[in-house]
Amino acid sequence: MKKFGIIGVAGYIAPRHLKAIKETGNQLMCGLDPYDGVGIIDSYFPEADFFMEFERFDRHVDKLRRNGQGLDFVSICSPNYLHDSHIRFGLRNNADVICEKPLVLNPWNIEALETIEKESGRRVYNILQLRLHPSIMRLKQQVEEALKLNPNKIFEVDLTYITSRGKWYFVSWKGDIAKSGGVATNIGIHFFDMLFWIFGGVKKSVVNLLNSQSASGVLELQNARVRWFLSVDFETLPKEVKNENKRTYRLIYIDGKAVEFSDGFTDLHTESYRNILEGNGFGLREARDSIELVHQIRNAEIIGLKGDYHPFCQKVFG
Structure with missing residues (x-):
């Protein structure tokens, strides 16, 4: 004990x-x-x-x-x-x-x-619990199998995560970029870690949008091109999600196919602890890449709607 x-x-x-x-x-x-x-x-x-x-x-x-x-x-x-x-x-x-x-x-x-x-x-x-999520583990295995057949394959990925927050959020430490790191850090860090774990490290990063409520950009990874959008703004939710009185929307498309992983989160902390107690946890080395990326995002030039960008950016720019 x-x-x-x-x-x-x-x-x-x-x-x-x-x-x-x-x-x-x-x-x-x-x-x-x-x-x-x-x-x-x-x-x-x-x-x-x-x-x-x-x-x-x-x-x-x-x-x-x-x-x-x-x-x-x-x-x-x-x-x-x-x-x-x-x-x-x-x-x-x-x-x-x-x-x-x-x-x-x-x-x-x-x-x-x-x-x-x-x-x-x-x-x-x-705690990098998405690495232990059954759907994400299956996805990693599928990507590895595809790369055995074609090591140069570049997957096309769209990541969208919206978890709408009320006014309290911006009064709390979470709304202070100096304390939380901003939206990309506070709600995006584990998704970036997941993407690196599956598709490899960053070759290029472009930021289209960054404000107190939303962030979006394009990542070129070793084996993927990722358009990502993160937000705590209720207004960015798809209409059908609002109509169902839901406040969260989470979806990943890979080569045009949706990857479902909405469920299965609740027990992942216990699984993380089991791994750590067995000597198999994720340490400083595993955390480094995603920390470096979100730091770059916070300090990046914001280019707006230039070139390719995640379609949800239009909800913010109008």
Whole structure:
């Protein structure tokens, strides 16, 4: 049984981590969050200590370590801009770290964490759950089989992901690009990782659209050309989706054929934890490419509706 601490236990994604810790047969020792609405802990680990101040949490974790009861893992569900600092905290306390995506906001943060990993002898793991999604795993296998027959094949891919958000989103840290990294980072990072995992690394990136609500561009990968569109704007949803009172739209077309992967997400955190506990998790190296891309997107020249672009861009530009 491994001993866990969790930072950001009141966050949206934290229940999946609590469930994963429980279902893998491990123990949550303590949690931290500046917000005290954490009754969800009672459903999993009612005996866990809880702190609202980082300083007290830090002291508690240090005492556990000095008493020979140190944490084996620290799970991080805090806002994106705090991930780097909280990962360092876990490593300094002789614990391995499991962090939500995006692992960090900037590529140079990864380089620094690699150094601290070596100094501490501990590991950093990123939750990249789409790599464990059955539909995505089948797709990767199909692409690999096609590339055996034609190694130079370039797949034509359209990626659309809209998860509409209310006004609260732009008041919260998620609406602050300095804290969240913006739309491409906050909601797009795991899709970019998935694309790299299947089709290879980036050869060229063009950004057609980038604002607080939407982002879109064209990627040339080793074996694919990808038109992508990401948005939290309800108005960009297709009419038929709005008519069904749905607020999320997720679709990938590959060579004109739709790839369905709307379901099967809920248990992927538990599967991720199982892989990590078996020594097979995704680390800093796997996270690097997508972090580099979203950093480039944030700092790219926005070219508008020039050349080829994702058709949903017209919903924004009119």
